[in-house]
Amino acid sequence: xxxxxxxxxxxxxxxxxFTLSDISFEVPRGTITGLIGENGxxxxxxxxxxxxxxxxxxxxxxxxxxxxxxxTPEIRQKIGVVFDGTNFSEExxxxxxxxxxxxxxxxxxEEYFFVLLEKLSLPVTKxxxxxxxxxxxxxxxxxxxxxHPKLLILDEAxxxxxxxxxxxxxxxxxxxxxxxxxxILVSSHITSDLEKVADYIVFIYEGRLIxxxxxxxxxxxxxxxxxxxxxxxxxDQQDIIAYRKQDYEWQVLVADxxxxxxxxxxxxxxxxxxxxxxxxxxxxxxS
Amino acid sequence: xxxxxxxxxxxxxxxxxxxFIMAAAFVFSPLIINNANTxxxxxxIQVFLFIANTGTSLHADEVAKWNKxxxxxxxxxxxxxxAKYITFAILILCGLLIGFCTVICxxxxxxxxxxxxxxxxxxxxxxxxxISISLMYPVMLKIGTEKNELVLILSAFAxxxxxxxxxxxxxxxxxxxxxxxxxxxxxxxxxxxLMFLISFMASVNIxxxxxx
Numbered sequence: 001x002x003x004x005x006x007x008x009x010x011x012x013x014x015x016x017x018f019t020l021s022d023i024s025f026e027v028p029r030g031t032i033t034g035l036i037g038e039n040g041x042x043x044x045x046x047x048x049x050x051x052x053x054x055x056x057x058x059x060x061x062x063x064x065x066x067x068x069x070x071x072t073p074e075i076r077q078k079i080g081v082v083f084d085g086t087n088f089s090e091e092x093x094x095x096x097x098x099x100x101x102x103x104x105x106x107x108x109x110e111e112y113f114f115v116l117l118e119k120l121s122l123p124v125t126k127x128x129x130x131x132x133x134x135x136x137x138x139x140x141x142x143x144x145x146x147x148h149p150k151l152l153i154l155d156e157a158x159x160x161x162x163x164x165x166x167x168x169x170x171x172x173x174x175x176x177x178x179x180x181x182x183x184i185l186v187s188s189h190i191t192s193d194l195e196k197v198a199d200y201i202v203f204i205y206e207g208r209l210i211x212x213x214x215x216x217x218x219x220x221x222x223x224x225x226x227x228x229x230x231x232x233x234x235x236d237q238q239d240i241i242a243y244r245k246q247d248y249e250w251q252v253l254v255a256d257x258x259x260x261x262x263x264x265x266x267x268x269x270x271x272x273x274x275x276x277x278x279x280x281x282x283x284x285x286x287s
Numbered sequence: 288x289x290x291x292x293x294x295x296x297x298x299x300x301x302x303x304x305x306x307f308i309m310a311a312a313f314v315f316s317p318l319i320i321n322n323a324n325t326x327x328x329x330x331x332i333q334v335f336l337f338i339a340n341t342g343t344s345l346h347a348d349e350v351a352k353w354n355k356x357x358x359x360x361x362x363x364x365x366x367x368x369x370a371k372y373i374t375f376a377i378l379i380l381c382g383l384l385i386g387f388c389t390v391i392c393x394x395x396x397x398x399x400x401x402x403x404x405x406x407x408x409x410x411x412x413x414x415x416x417x418i419s420i421s422l423m424y425p426v427m428l429k430i431g432t433e434k435n436e437l438v439l440i441l442s443a444f445a446x447x448x449x450x451x452x453x454x455x456x457x458x459x460x461x462x463x464x465x466x467x468x469x470x471x472x473x474x475x476x477x478x479x480x481l482m483f484l485i486s487f488m489a490s491v492n493i494x495x496x497x498x499x
Binding site for chain 1 (some may be wrong): 352
């Protein structure tokens with residue numbers, strides 16, 4: 001069996017002026033991969049290409065060991081999807097939605113669906129159009145889980161949720177990947193959520209892949225050197241990934257925090273969060 | 288497929304209720320109007336009413352992104368389109384049944400009616416509904432559902448135009464242009480059914496190439 005739930009290789013898609021260029025990453029089985037990037041970076045284009053909603057120009061995508069061109073309804077049965085916003089006809093109630101999806105998914109678990117609705121405090125007989133954004137997101141997540149998928153693909157699934165519910169959902173994600181056959185690819189603006197649950201981080205910027213790395217490597221190795229102009233001039237250009245000046249302070253992103261601490265003893269070297277790494281890549285300058 | 292058809296009906300539910308109330312009100316209209324010449328038109332309207340509201344529901348589904356989510360379901364794209372066309376067929380059938388209730392009402396009220404004229408009402412409603420939806424759905428699939436009302440009106444006009452065209456083409460055989468001639472009705476119905484089939488195939492093709 002293929003050890004990856006998802007493999008994306010050289011994915012390219014042109015959209016007028018925007019080009020998603022040569023994106024490659026993997027989602028190993030039993031892991032959560034977070035897809036990050038600013039608005040319009042190409043996250044949704046990547047997810048839509050993976051799901052076959054748009055036609056890629058170049059590259060290969062393999063889902064659960066099957067090339068995307070050969071994905072059958074049986075394979076789709078094993079994929080749970082959540083898009084940002086509503087995913088369902090707004091005239092429906094969760095109860096009616098259950099009847100609809102029971103007639104579509106062979107693996108639909110009606111009992112589990114209602115358990116999830118209760119867990120997420122969702123009304124069963126209210127029309128979806130009366131739901132708040134957060135309630136709609138929770139319903140989409142309940143649907144994605146209720147047919148026991150092997151791979152979850154989530155586009156901004158936790159946006160619009162309050163921190164308590166988000167925490168519950170993140171716990172559901174972690175519980176889901178306890179089964180080493182299950183995997184999640186999740187795009188999110190809320191990088192703190194990804195710091196909690198993701199095993200890998202894929203960062204896309206202006207349609208290009210900046211990195212695809214284990215989260216622990218980023219959090220344990222990456223660092224920010226905070227220094228003044230004189231010290232900044234002394235920093236080896238090879239060590240600088242990106243930098244930016246804020247008032248009288250220079251912030252320099254480095255890939256090896258420990259080495260930077262030894263090399264630049266007069267500078268303050270602190271661990272970098274995913275948010276800071278992303279910000280420095282996007283707003284900073286490259287050496 | 289069953290789930291998809293069910294979803295189509297659920298999402299149309301409130302619009303269908305309006306169509307049903309209007310069509311049901313027409314059932315009793317012969318009691319007030321009491322004019323045999325209007326009965327075929329009443330039946331035609333009843334048949335068409337159920338199809339007339341589909342554009343609004345399709346638009347609501349597009350806004351809710353259901354048509355995008357639908358593609359992630361374990362079904363083929365042709366099944367998604369197939370479910371839509373089965374739904375349309377059932378809606379037309381509902382119109383025919385309501386029209387039949389009107390015929391019963393006319394009979395029970397003891398008013399005079401003409402079988403050929405009633406059949407023409409059925410044919411006219413059927414042709415109007417089938418051709419309208421056959422044109423409307425692939426167009427909306429291609430350009431989006433935002434202008435659904437306009438597309439419906441244009442499709443309905445095209446359907447009427449086609450009936451006139453068929454009547455004109457057959458006029459040498461039907462002793463002049465006669466929309467009420469059984470040959471015109473039969474030919475129009477056959478053309479409408481053929482268009483429904485072609486429309487399904489065109490929609491499958493458009494859907495396969497469409498990006499969401």
